[in-house]
Amino acid sequence: MIGRLTGVLLEKNPPSLLVDVQGVGYEVDVPMSTFYALPAQGEAVALFTHLVVREDAQLLYGFGSRTERLLFRALLKVNGVGAKVALAxxxxLSTDEFLSCIASKDVSALVCVPGIGKKTAERLLVELQDKVDALGVGSAVPSGTLPLDNDPSAREQAEEALVALGYKPAEANRLLDKNSETGQSVEQMIRAALRGAAR
Structure with a gap:
């Protein structure tokens, strides 16, 4: 099991990263909460990781904190929740927001996440209710400000990231149209769209 990676951040294509660890490039998918706090490309990065081994692939997921990884692993144990839905x-939702949803049994906030219907949301609340105390050890990652990306394809990258997180292309476009503003970076567009979806 690969539990942690420390290396150089070579590429950032939300929600995927390429991290060079002593000459070996690891492809890692991360939740947007971790992505927002990443350093610039070419700088050192450390991630807690979880390896998912399937018949057709080995997938590595990265997190900015142990708490986030713990939540991810707890989500994977819920029937009907796979790695893609857990990442979405x-x-x-931030770790604190998600733990708050569980504590207050807020189904409406969970059904806004792609891949989560009412039944799955209710199952999540029931199965994770007794684990809230164990998981509630703080926020996922410290807030960080990433440099603005003035690349004209920022909108396309933001849309691709939302589709990778489970949104249909039309829904991703709608969320970006409704919530993003001119001059925003890819990360800011994604953050605004996800906040808009959670309302």
């Missing part, structure tokens, strides 16, 4: 949940 942690992208749409």
């Amino acid at each position: 949940i942690l992208s749409g």
Whole structure:
């Protein structure tokens, strides 16, 4: 099991990263909460990781904190929740917001996440209710400000990231149209769209 990576951040294509660890490039998918706090490309980065081994692939997921990884692992144990849905949940809600949803049994906030219907949301609340105390050890990652990306394809990258998180292309476009503003970076567009979806 790969539990942690420390290396150089080579590429950032939300929600995927390429991290060079002593000459070996690891492709890592991260929730947007982790992505927002990443350093610039070419700088050192450390991530807690979780490896998912399937018949057709080995997928590595990265997190800015142990708490976020713990939540991800707890979500994977819920029937009907796979890695993609767990990543979407942690992208749409901060760790504190998600733990608050569980504590207050807030189904409406969870059904805004792609791949989560009412039944799955209710199952999540029931199955994770007794684990809230164990998981509630703080926020996922410290807030960080990333440099603005003035690349004209920022909108396309933001849309691709939302689709990778489970939104249909039309819904991703709608969220970006409604919530993003001119001059925003890819990260800011994604953050605004996810907050808009959670309302």
